[in-house]
Amino acid sequence: MEKRLQLFPKSTEIRRVDEVDQLAVAGCDLTQLAEEYGTPLYVYDQSSLDAAVDEYRSSLAAHYPGIAGITYAGKALMNLAAARWAAGRGLWIDCTGAGELYIAARAGVPREQILVHGVNKSATDLQAALTTAGTIVVDNLWELEHLAALAGEVAKDTNDFPQIWLRLRPGVAVDTHAFRQTGQDDSKFGMGFADAVQAVALCHTNGLSLTGIHFHQGSHFHDPRPIGPALERVLDLLSKLRDASGWTPAYLSPGGGWGVPYHEDDLPHPSIDEYVAFLAAKLVAGCAANNLPLPILHVEPGRSIVAVGGVSLYRVGAVKRTVNRRWLLLDGGMADNIRPSLYGARYSALPVANPLRPALDAAWLGGPYCESGDVLIEDLPMAEVQPGELVAVPVSGAYHLMMSSNYNGALRPAVVWLHGGTARLVQRRETVEDLIDRDV
Numbered sequence: 360m361e362k363r364l365q366l367f368p369k370s371t372e373i374r375r376v377d378e379v380d381q382l383a384v385a386g387c388d389l390t391q392l393a394e395e396y397g398t399p400l401y402v403y404d405q406s407s408l409d410a411a412v413d414e415y416r417s418s419l420a421a422h423y424p425g426i427a428g429i430t431y432a433g434k435a436l437m438n439l440a441a442a443r444w445a446a447g448r449g450l451w452i453d454c455t456g457a458g459e460l461y462i463a464a465r466a467g468v469p470r471e472q473i474l475v476h477g478v479n480k481s482a483t484d485l486q487a488a489l490t491t492a493g494t495i496v497v498d499n500l501w502e503l504e505h506l507a508a509l510a511g512e513v514a515k516d517t518n519d520f521p522q523i524w525l526r527l528r529p530g531v532a533v534d535t536h537a538f539r540q541t542g543q544d545d546s547k548f549g550m551g552f553a554d555a556v557q558a559v560a561l562c563h564t565n566g567l568s569l570t571g572i573h574f575h576q577g578s579h580f581h582d583p584r585p586i587g588p589a590l591e592r593v594l595d596l597l598s599k600l601r602d603a604s605g606w607t608p609a610y611l612s613p614g615g616g617w618g619v620p621y622h623e624d625d626l627p628h629p630s631i632d633e634y635v636a637f638l639a640a641k642l643v644a645g646c647a648a649n650n651l652p653l654p655i656l657h658v659e660p661g662r663s664i665v666a667v668g669g670v671s672l673y674r675v676g677a678v679k680r681t682v683n684r685r686w687l688l689l690d691g692g693m694a695d696n697i698r699p700s701l702y703g704a705r706y707s708a709l710p711v712a713n714p715l716r717p718a719l720d721a722a723w724l725g726g727p728y729c730e731s732g733d734v735l736i737e738d739l740p741m742a743e744v745q746p747g748e749l750v751a752v753p754v755s756g757a758y759h760l761m762m763s764s765n766y767n768g769a770l771r772p773a774v775v776w777l778h779g780g781t782a783r784l785v786q787r788r789e790t791v792e793d794l795i796d797r798d799v
């Protein structure tokens with residue numbers, strides 16, 4: 360259980376309250392938070408997010424001799440509080456489509472810090488990008504032609520058309536679940552190298568400001584080595600483009616995707632520093648080998664910034680024994696965290712009160728929804744837990760709330776931001792009224 364505790368934010372402690380050991384995060388008692396805001400509840404410890412950014416910054420400074428920056432992948436967690444926090448830390452924010460762009464703009468994120476992604480951007484997405492973003496990462500030639508036409512229309516009125524980056528598909532897979540691979544040959548994301556050559560020419564003939572090259576290999580990988588061959592292929596293409604047209608990118612982004620430990624069996628996990636060191640060394644060597652100038656390196660992490668800072672809290676209801684299983688049935692599940700059902704993501708958990716009490720036997724932590732696949736955690740050694748107790752699931756900060764749903768009329772949970780010993784509600788829990796708000 361001590362090892363399991365390491366999955367929680369560094370600010371986590373066990374405090375003695377009324378003769379009971381209680382989990383507290385960032386100086387806030389989790390039992391009190393659950394009582395005040397209800398469950399399921401998502402809490403975010405800002406100091407954990409800050410520490411991840413600091414680690415990226417210091418690693419980039421230590422390992423990369425050129426200029427470097429960080430784009431926060433907003434798809435991992437996007438709301439006004441997260442966008443304001445990221446922009447305040449000087450990060451760029453990657454938005455996918457008009458919806459996330461709207462949130463970033465409403466949060467007051469400066470245009471030059473907003474970058475737009477999307478594999479099939481709609482006309483609405485592109486219009487929103489033109490008015491709110493500083494950088495558009497173009498996925499394919501069809502999108503680029505659309506943009507070139509728009510540039511022709513708006514060029515008379517504005518000089519601040521966003522800069523363009525091209526998203527490449529390097530044809531190398533990283534080791535992660537197939538649903539999270541994006542850089543392999545048959546991926547739906549990005550353009551192949553022949554299309555990229557055409558795209559560079561299209562940008563130049565249409566006067567678009569082409570400043571960057573992007574590729575993203577996939578999400579939640581733990582071994583950076585497949586980035587090596589992907590980078591080599593990209594740099595080889597860049598040296599050919601330089602020879603043909605004289606163009607070299609000011610920016611290069613190898614995307615995000617660095618993984619985090621979700622379960623005690625994933626510990627110890629290689630650090631952000633190991634990932635950045637590998638990346639930087641490969642880029643420096645590759646640029647030297649191809650006689651290319653060092654680009655501004657923009658990493659694009661999401662999960663490795665926000666996952667560990669998030670903790671989800673659930674209340675146990677029914678406790679059942681079936682033939683081979685002990686079931687702890689929670690008041691949340693696949694509607695607020697689809698990852699276990701979607702691709703078998705493996706989590707861990709601790710009771711909030713007396714968290715280090717020894718395991719009784721294995722437990723299955725199921726949700727309340729009408730799907731047999733609604734099981735948050737399978738086969739986890741767990742203490743004896745009574746109905747009414749709280750359990751805390753660590754590493755809940757990335758891709759839970761953003762993929763949440765109203766399945767079975769579920770109400771999306773409240774979100775509380777912890778900073779400086781105080782808790783601030785940043786998203787209220789949905790109400791039943793929200794469920795019919797769009798009905799006409």
Ligand SMILES: Cc1ncc(COP(=O)(O)O)c(C=O)c1O
Pocket residue numbers: 432434435453476575577578579614615616617659660661662663757
């Ligand atoms: C283009 C792009 N960049 C960055 C990310 C962030 O990945 P992660 O949250 O694993 O760092 C993703 C997620 O898949 C992505 O699609």
